[in-house]
Amino acid sequence: MNAQPIADNLFTADMGALVGARNKETGHIFFPLPLNPNNDIEPIPLATRGTVWTYTVQRFPPKPPYIGPTDPEKFKPYVVAYVSLPGQTMVESRLTGIEPEDVKIGMEVEFTVIPLDPDAPPEEKLLIHAFKPVEGE
């Protein structure tokens, strides 16, 4: 068994994008898809490229309900950003492939998936969403 997404309905079937929600009446787009969406809501794939609107860095290991690595010796601070997807919404997401010190507001990023615990055995890996700097930018 390979790595699994951390939750159903978070990603599209090909894991190529996040699934957002669109209100059919108003056109309002948000994330994530509600657990029990009403009839006005339809799922839509979210854009895979956007820009960093703001960010912070989680510097200490969170308590439960967090289930990622928490060993203070091994815990690696992670960047939490709001990524603005043009014409859609701003998605809260980790950034990957970049050190916290190098993150800039306005930088271009693209969608990817990462394991919540990189050190977990492959079959136990849970995949979460992230955005990474666009190559060559």
Add this chain to the structure above:
Amino acid sequence: MSDVCIVGAGIHPFGRTEGRDGMDQGIFAVRQALADSGIEWKDVQFAFGGSAASGSADNMVSQLGLTGIQFINVSNGCATGGSALNAAVSAIKSGEYEMGMAVGFDKHPRGVFNADPSEYGLPNWYGEAGYMLTVQFFGAKIMRYLHEHNISRETLGRVAEKAFRNGVKTDHAWRRSEVDLETIMNAPMICDPLTKYMFCSPAEGAVALILASEKKARELGVPIIRLKTSVMRTRPAGSFEVFAASIDNERGGTATEIAAKAAFEQAGMGPEDIDIAQLQDTESGAEIMHMAENGFCKPGEQQQWLLEGRSDITGALPINTDGGCLACGEPIGASGLRQVYENVIQLRGTAGARQVQGDPKTAYTQVYGAPGVSAVTILQR
């Protein structure tokens, strides 16, 4: 219409009191407020009260006395105290009652507030993947604000430095020693750009206020502190609140902006008429944003304000004269009422070492919290 007056104020010191639960701290504050106004519990006709983590406020009657009083519990998150006060004011304004009480108390465990995603309508993965932390929200929000308005990180440090400086002079404060700017700036980062000293901590404490009609206040012969307005508002579209997995690209206003506007309109005043302000400072960034959201300066001017000491006790508009949440900690149910307590003391001129000079006559409070609620009061002597 005649004004509602605050005729008594009591506080249980904030911080940590081992061996005394939250409600007992509430009882302590009520007894102090009763003594302060020179009345007895049986004279109190009604009460609104609340706590987030220390039980139902109406249970206080078993210790205060079974007088049959109307006692309504308020549960409104960080605006619990402000909402209790708001309801108490309405009860007197309606003419139904002449004298009542607003009380708030709490006792929280140490460390960051733990939150359950399902209580916020969020899927479990949101917590499991490490997003369910209030500190991330505070960091991300002020990171954007500093960027947008070209404010230095050092300004955040100056807010904390001021808070601890004021806390030294405050009997009810928790943090009673100064911390210099360099220590604040170089302290461990919690969520960028905020270091450890720029965050308040969950704490304990209680505040009780006795309110009365103007007629009743005159009968009591106590100093008259008028509550010119008490306004509570919820968030408008496009605001940026805690635990948001997404926020709209199109940005909107804030709950504080609409509460402030309504409060100034109701009081027939403007920001320029205010002598002292107590503003929500869950972390340093909150005070900076709230200076502008309440209309006391334009966004971006905060850096100069802090550099020049304009919000110091000796400045043009003293802000958070008792050290605010940063020095007092944040017992959710009591926090908003602490701000009002501090203004009562300041307007009476009995604040001792932290007394604002120049005979202040108007004082403003603003409490803000999850999930986008804000409560404002304006007092006048």
